[in-house]
Amino acid sequence: MSAAAMVVHAGSFHEKAECQGLAHFCEHMIFMGSKKYPDENELDSFLSRNSGSTNAFTELEYTNYHFDVAPDKFREGLDIWAQFFIDPLMKEDSVEREVTAVHSEFEMAKTDDYCRKLQIIQEAVMKKDHPQSGFFWGNRKSLWDDPKTIKKTAYDMLHDWYPRNYSSSWMKLVIQFSPHSLDEQQKWVEEVFSLVPSRNLQKALDEPDWSLGSAFKGQNVSKLIKYFPTADGHTVDIMWSLPSQKEFFRVKPLHFYGWLIGHEGKGSILSYLKQKDWAHEIYAGNSGQACEMNKYHSELSIQFRLTDAGLENWDNVLAVVFSYLKMLETLSEEDQLRIFNEIKKIEAINWATKEDKKAMQNCIDAAESMIDFKDSKRWLDGDDLIFDYDSQMLRGILNHMTAKNCTVILSSKNYESCVDIVEEWMGGKYSIDDLSSETIESWANAPVLSELFVPSSNKYLAEDIKVKEDEPSL
Ligand SMILES: [Zn+2]
CATH class of the missing domain: 3.30.830.10 (Metalloenzyme, LuxS/M16 peptidase-like)
Incomplete structure (x- = not known):
């Protein structure tokens, strides 16, 4: 086509x-x-x-x-x-x-x-x-x-x-x-x-004021929202609104933390929570959707699908997240670089071995990349690949992910009787409170658990992904 x-x-x-x-x-x-x-x-x-x-x-x-x-x-x-x-x-x-x-x-x-x-x-x-x-x-x-x-x-x-x-x-x-x-x-x-009119404009007349910064900025942080969902099941989301990371695509720091936090192997948050029978699924990172990644802000969020006991213990579930973040703060430079390089390699392998997309999808993606990336060399791979290591940039992300600076959303049909606000446009029912100072303090002081550690080196990552030529027949 x-x-x-x-x-x-x-x-x-x-x-x-x-x-x-x-x-x-x-x-x-x-x-x-x-x-x-x-x-x-x-x-x-x-x-x-x-x-x-x-x-x-x-x-x-x-x-x-x-x-x-x-x-x-x-x-x-x-x-x-x-x-x-x-x-x-x-x-x-x-x-x-x-x-x-x-x-x-x-x-x-x-x-x-x-x-x-x-x-x-x-x-x-x-x-x-x-x-x-x-x-x-x-x-x-x-x-x-x-x-x-x-x-x-x-x-x-x-x-x-x-x-x-x-x-x-x-x-x-x-x-x-x-x-x-x-x-x-x-x-x-x-x-x-050439017939498309330029109207002698250099930028849109309703171009938003990009200097406003994130809509979350400076107010309403550390909130607890309880939401009454249409679907069954309990979830807890914790999210942080960070300064826009769009221009840091060469390092993709949110991908690094999404990968580590969302890891499901030994030493991970999920494996710990599964042992406690509190959660059975995790999603972590930034989805790349426009609402999570735009010129105003970038979001880092973690969602757990919780068991009944997990919902009861939602604050303890999130304490485990803060414990893990504290462990990451003490990560050695050597380990941080090793993990970064492994993630970089995984993305390079995914890129080199991915199936061809349909022609229309290629055009859709490339046209968006032309907006996002000034460097034309990145129009095809800028979204997928990781290019540069920047230790300071990576460590800087953790400074934003604090207990004082998050929004928590609990979602369960159990909350039917305690949600008292109906959202104006879509009619979702919810309640909102400040996170209590005791909760914030207990998260800020969460002890580093010995059960939490970063994944060890992955020796199964391919060094060479070229297709082998047929051995000459004897
Ligand atoms: Zn439409």
Whole structure:
């Protein structure tokens, strides 16, 4: 298949309080016909006739549009698709239908515990009016009703916002297309995409104020949230909001700690908790999702799936985490370097042996990397590989992971009777309190347990992953 992806460096962080979800709504409306191909279904029907598909998603800092199609139809498809960035119609009579489409996506997400918890964190522990604490999905209320409070419609908001935030100056295009020569492909792309307007802008007019820092900063830390979930099972999450680590991709310090904390072998947190029969699963690190890794902050979080006894002992479960962190503070330089190099090697092996992705996924990933990495050499591997060791940077992360500086979320149906707040957008039920000073103190003074230690050297890591040539037959 041939494919293309376009990333526009404007997303949910760029929208206004009077019309939340506008970036997502814009992503929907762009597909509704263009001046050159006014029929709303032109691209869809063209792609379905030619084994293709198209999609898009809105992130916090950017919006990613993509499609694929049979190679002999690529040039034609590219022309129809490119018109969405050149001259989209975004007609008034499509507005209500697309608000409904966005609303139904919201309805599907609304009962998901992961989405609800995110929205609760935004409401409960982030500063109001900070771009990070917005309602990014959009629904009928935010898109259709809220603009009326300032005597505007969703249509007005869209046509005001779009030219302020969409310009060729901050779009990145990737195509994957054979069998034509690179020169030929470049000529086609230039012919079509040189028409995308720049509007003489160097940056989006609604570019967020990046100097604000994390929405968690300086307030509401050390909170305990109890959440009443839709799914069965008990979990505890502990999270820290750190300064953005996006630019430190060469070291990936959060990956280092996620790997160690989430390790499940001898000496690990999980093996200790399993022996106590308190927890049976762990996830640790930074998922790379936009809400956890953006220009404002980077999150390091740990989630345990707890047993009934584990839920009763949630504070003791987290005391084990602090004990482990204390052990890591005393890790020798030699051990830290050894483990770092092993993780680096694992990622290099994963990278070298991974299966080929579909053409469209390649384009999606590469277009995002073009935004994230200034160095073009890293556009294909910057997300996956680890490049440099930086002892100070690694040790600096531990300074943020303190008992005074965390948010804890307990999730269990046992909390039905004690949750007294209903989150505004998704309706998740929760309560919020300060973590008690006794709890914070007991975590800060957690003794280093002799059962906790870092993994020993992994002698099974391949030194050479080249495929062996056949032995000559005798
Ligand atoms: Zn959508």
